[in-house]
Amino acid sequence: MLKVLFAPLQGYTTGIYRAAHAKIFGGIEAYYAPFLRIENGHPRERDLRDLETPAGVPGSPRVIPQVIANSVEEFKILADALLQKGFTEIDFNMGCPFPMQVNRHRGSGLLGDTQAVQAIMGEIARQSATETARFSVKMRLGQDSPDEAFALLPILNDTPLTHITLHPRLGKQQYKGAIDIKSFEKFYRECRHPLVYNGNITDVSQINEIERRYPNLAGVMIGRGLLARPSLASEYRTGATESKFISKLFQMHQIIFEHARQTFQGDSQILAHVQSFWDYLEPSIPKKTFKRIKKAGKLSVYADAVSTLLPENQHE
Template identity: 70%
Template sequence: MQVLFAPLQGYTTGIYRKVHAEIFGGVDAYYAPFLRIENGHPREKDLRDLDGAIDCKLDGGFDSIGGNCNSVARAKTVPQIIANSAGEFKVLADAILQKGFTEIDFNMGCPFPMQVSRHRGAGLLNDTRTVQEIMDEIARLSAAGTARFSVKMRLGQDSPDEAFALLPILNDAPLTQITLHPRLGRQQYKGALDIPSFEKFYNECRHPLIYNGDITSVGQIRKIESGYPKLAGIMIGRGMLARPSLAAEYKAATDANAVSENELLSKILKMHGKLYEHARSTYQGDSQILSHIRSFWDYLEPSLPKKVFKKIQKAGKLNEYDVAIQSLNMEQADG
């Protein structure tokens, strides 16, 4: 199956995606955090994140969009947009198309209250009329050969009935695939996954389907793969942040971990080194640099000695942070 890296605001930035592809790999496509409308225009910060994005064709050829693809980092970036109307959708799609991308993902799954309250993300799932209008815009752009579109969604904001009310509309739309997270928006990331509703959607969806939600191990991937043989792939977010080697381990075709814990930590430190170098050359002042690099460790806590993790989190100055990272390097060398 394809392995797709889910977008997470504040984590899977352009530089993170590039360095992950270089050091860990195994990912077929990286989905960028969504582009949104801010003050009536596409948010500039989100657009800048797409500059220099890797956009390599997966058939062995290369397509350089704002940067150079190489044999190490063979992965593509798929921009994502979030919108509450066909009008917003068109403005955002046009902005991405102007950057040269030809594949766009539409977010109908973001559960964050700020987006839901603005009728975006999961907040759009109970509005069949607006979704139909957006799918009509997708059909228009697809027919013109401008771009290909996919959808990432949840089962609904308040009820799985919402997804099944939308399914006929989605089935008729020219989508390349649908990614489904089998929770409701109001659950955010807590509570049980609704597997029976996922299975119903899996059986009735006419597009290639991607599974997303709570994947943390190769064993889970294998179980999903064997249970749903028609799946086109899986999308992993927090599980990949916690174990960056997860996609590569799955691609290694083994149920055992293909990467030892010491080797994993070595690669994590190598990845961190590149991200830290980028942060120090891009931002100024201890506070600004630390605010951009410290989040790298948020999901990696289980892989670190507790004392070291606390030192990293408490460091208020770069020299304190450097001492914490040096102690982690020593732990890895001793391992």
């Protein structure tokens, strides 16, 4: 059975979301936190704070921080900050396709710079040799061409990595267009590290097919598919559809909702942190309920709309 890793998504897979998901749905080998970045020469404090499991939430999901950098100097600053916080596993992002990062030579914008990547991999090798931490890489096939990934593969193969996660699209595609399965299969054959597949997984049948087709694959990383179906990983592990999906969805939401009410002030601030929970769930709940939730401008209206998901309120 493949490991299922929860991909990081800025603004969605926050510390409280990860903790609530682990408590209610589970089935995840590890949760990858949204990337830590440099801001004004230092690691961004908000990103560092979000790596901590919120107080008062039972359980402690396995969280692996991710960093994004355009040079070995940036990488060192970020890695050192995480090591000082006690993290021993770090993921390096060479896959983010968003222009704000790509234009700063980060994420998939770094894939064409063999020299910079080699310097960062050298630092990973140095830190791995001292056993201070273990490192993995999340990447795309390239920013403009799959040739970029294959030019880097010998360097990556020679670097002590726990695994590589590959999204078989180009950065310039962002999340649109066809997946390049031929290039993925070539990478799969030539990669000497455990390989994790990432991209467009939305149901259990796809995971089963990937497992059948690539028997040496180490796992799958899923982001939007889990946001849309939080039970996806547990359903894959059990082989059964979650019969109490809506009830568990409500429970998960309540953990996030209570945390927001204790952390933020005023209806608008609280709603800004909870309404996004539903963004990918529109197909799974009644359309009328979804519209009421997203349009709510007051907490009382919002809470009433969410409560209609409970079985005893389904007649409303």
